[in-house]
Amino acid sequence: MNVTPDHTSASRILTVRDGAFRRGGEEHRILSGAIHYFRVRPELWHDRLLRLRALGLNTIETYIPWNWHEQTRGDIDFTGPRDVARFVQEAGELGFDVILRPGPYICAEWDFGGLPGWLMAEPGIALRTMDPRFIGAVDGWFDAICEVMRPLLATNGGPVVSVQVENEYGSFGDDAEYVRYCRDALTTRGIDVLLVTSDGPIAGMFAAGMVEGAHATVNFGSRTGEAFEALRAVQPQGPDMCMEFWNGWFDHWGEPHHVRGAADAAATLEEILSGGGSVNFYMAHGGTNFGLWNGCNTEDGMLQPTVTSYDYDAAVGEAGELSEKFYAFREILRRYATHEIPEPPALPARLGAQDAAVTEWVSLRGSLGAFDAPQQSALPKQMEQLGQDQGLVWYQASPLLDAEEVTLQIDGLADRATVLLDGVVAGTIDRNDAEHTLVVQTRSDGRPTELVIIVENQGRINFAGGLGEHKGLRSVRQGARFIHGWTSTALQIGRDGAIDSLQFGDSADSAGPVFGRTTLTVDEPADGFIALPGWGKGFVWLNGFLLGRYWERGPQVTLYAPAPLWRTGENEIVVLEMERAGSRVELRGEPDLAGGRLAGIPKAAEFFD
Numbered sequence: 001m002n003v004t005p006d007h008t009s010a011s012r013i014l015t016v017r018d019g020a021f022r023r024g025g026e027e028h029r030i031l032s033g034a035i036h037y038f039r040v041r042p043e044l045w046h047d048r049l050l051r052l053r054a055l056g057l058n059t060i061e062t063y064i065p066w067n068w069h070e071q072t073r074g075d076i077d078f079t080g081p082r083d084v085a086r087f088v089q090e091a092g093e094l095g096f097d098v099i100l101r102p103g104p105y106i107c108a109e110w111d112f113g114g115l116p117g118w119l120m121a122e123p124g125i126a127l128r129t130m131d132p133r134f135i136g137a138v139d140g141w142f143d144a145i146c147e148v149m150r151p152l153l154a155t156n157g158g159p160v161v162s163v164q165v166e167n168e169y170g171s172f173g174d175d176a177e178y179v180r181y182c183r184d185a186l187t188t189r190g191i192d193v194l195l196v197t198s199d200g201p202i203a204g205m206f207a208a209g210m211v212e213g214a215h216a217t218v219n220f221g222s223r224t225g226e227a228f229e230a231l232r233a234v235q236p237q238g239p240d241m242c243m244e245f246w247n248g249w250f251d252h253w254g255e256p257h258h259v260r261g262a263a264d265a266a267a268t269l270e271e272i273l274s275g276g277g278s279v280n281f282y283m284a285h286g287g288t289n290f291g292l293w294n295g296c297n298t299e300d301g302m303l304q305p306t307v308t309s310y311d312y313d314a315a316v317g318e319a320g321e322l323s324e325k326f327y328a329f330r331e332i333l334r335r336y337a338t339h340e341i342p343e344p345p346a347l348p349a350r351l352g353a354q355d356a357a358v359t360e361w362v363s364l365r366g367s368l369g370a371f372d373a374p375q376q377s378a379l380p381k382q383m384e385q386l387g388q389d390q391g392l393v394w395y396q397a398s399p400l401l402d403a404e405e406v407t408l409q410i411d412g413l414a415d416r417a418t419v420l421l422d423g424v425v426a427g428t429i430d431r432n433d434a435e436h437t438l439v440v441q442t443r444s445d446g447r448p449t450e451l452v453i454i455v456e457n458q459g460r461i462n463f464a465g466g467l468g469e470h471k472g473l474r475s476v477r478q479g480a481r482f483i484h485g486w487t488s489t490a491l492q493i494g495r496d497g498a499i500d501s502l503q504f505g506d507s508a509d510s511a512g513p514v515f516g517r518t519t520l521t522v523d524e525p526a527d528g529f530i531a532l533p534g535w536g537k538g539f540v541w542l543n544g545f546l547l548g549r550y551w552e553r554g555p556q557v558t559l560y561a562p563a564p565l566w567r568t569g570e571n572e573i574v575v576l577e578m579e580r581a582g583s584r585v586e587l588r589g590e591p592d593l594a595g596g597r598l599a600g601i602p603k604a605a606e607f608f609d
């Protein structure tokens with residue numbers, strides 16, 4: 001069926017009638033792919049969309065992360081990389097229909113599943129319920145995002161054919177009034193296109209997630225028959241849509257890299273389509289968790305921070321690579337396509353390999369003046385009390401440690417602490433350690449000890465029961481006794497301009513976390529991949545832009561540094577190393593998402609199905 005789509009606004013309107021999707025009244029199959037504009041630099045939106053057009057898709061789907069647009073309460077930003085309207089228009093201009101999923105919760109392996117960290121400053125707030133404190137905040141978000149979405153709707157001549165209510169609510173709770181509220185929040189603000197919900201293929205999940213007036217869809221990676229059967233049991237008429245076809249998967253630090261074979265994924269696609277179903281590939285192009293925006297999962301009480309890359313082993317790779325999976329899907333989609341499928345663009349140009357010695361240094365301690373003013377209090381302040389959503393906190397106190405050997409106990413540690421005593425690194429404590437204690441040798445000479453604890457927020461949990469944490473720490477004790485009298489300094493290293501005023505020198509002036517700086521010279525901007533062999537754990541900036549986190553434990557080894565972030569000539573690389581500084585920075589021509597300490601460990605091909 002190779003027909004040119006008709007883009008007049010009436011023809012674009014998507015409805016459900018007689019058990020089928022209809023577009024402009026005609027029976028229609030949605031061939032959609034997820035691409036998150038917030039995980040792709042805006043200069044590359046067009047390139048990635050062209051690749052997805054060449055895959056054979058007729059629709060693009062994106063979440064809209066509330067916390068990325070309203071990082072500070074009341075200050076909502078839709079400009080530059082956050083200009084979601086521009087992204088939607090670009091997709092529309094290429095002939096795509098668009099599905100939007102504006103939350104308030106999105107999951108998506110995104111920090112706090114898209115909820116703003118500042119919500120956690122409300123003690124005991126019940127997230128994703130009718131708790132008036134939550135609803136009060138959500139109302140502001142819906143006011144703003146509906147104003148952006150309204151002119152983009154198919155009913156107003158735009159490309160947006162459908163909007164999702166909440167996200168997999170059936171995996172979280174059972175406040176039915178809240179789901180109805182989310183639906184009404186859209187409709188009363190003029191969102192009059194097809195509403196949908198999406199849930200896992202389990203009766204109880206549908207029961208809690210579905211809402212009258214929205215068409216239910218189902219999420220799965222395999223066992224198509226069972227999933228659609230479960231959907232039919234609660235929505236007998238159809239049409240069937242898989243809103244998240246998990247054809248790849250994401251990675252956590254310290255766990256094997258995930259891949260899913262092309263043939264296996266293609267077979268599931270064929271099942272979906274040959275049975276008459278519609279599909280949204282999750283992901284079609286995954287992109288990158290730039291900055292500090294990765295989320296975390298939890299399993300058996302253990303925190304599992306998601307890596308910086310969100311490649312997802314998708315059809316279109318993080319740097320625009322077209323995998324075997326791309327071509328396997330394309331062969332199938334050809335038979336169902338609703339447009340003439342174009343040829344994909346060539347792989348974007350890449351920089352040649354080189355490396356550079358890191359020659360300039362400054363300690364984190366020596367850089368505290370570049371950040372927020374410290375706050376004094378009896379107990380340490382948790383991140384949210386400091387008005388901080390992401391990054392690090394520098395906690396400092398001067399206790400009298402009263403024995404030669406003292407057990408320091410940290411309460412409420414989230415997530416990883418570097419402890420310094422009198423300027424010397426005493427150890428690292430991780431939230432996943434069995435005990436949050438450190439036995440330290442002290443002087444016992446009657447003078448106070450300078451105690452510094454630097455805590456990293458590794459990303460807020462984005463799924464299920466772990467949602468809603470306080471980051472930083474709650475209290476510190478020596479034995480049973482509290483240590484009082486703290487200064488807490490919020491280090492918002494993820495904010496724009498965070499490292500602009502660092503004063504580098506020839507060597508670091510004290511122990512502990514340290515910034516290193518070097519330059520890489522390139523003839524012409526192109527895609528590159530930064531590796532930090534010999535370094536431990538930290539963060540890396542290119543020309544002041546925070547590319548993300550690195551960690552020697554892998555599996556991710558290189559960080560994607562896309563062409564728009566480079567300049568002709570000298571480029572500044574800044575590294576903040578928390579544990580063990582290396583001496584060189586490498587620029588590579590190829591990505592490595594499956595190495596580090598996990599190199600050689602079989603890749604995982606396990607899926608939530």
Ligand code: GLA
Pocket residue numbers: 106107108109167168219244250
């Ligand atoms: C669920 C969520 C998505 C994403 C996937 C896993 O289906 O709805 O946002 O988290 O799991 O990648």
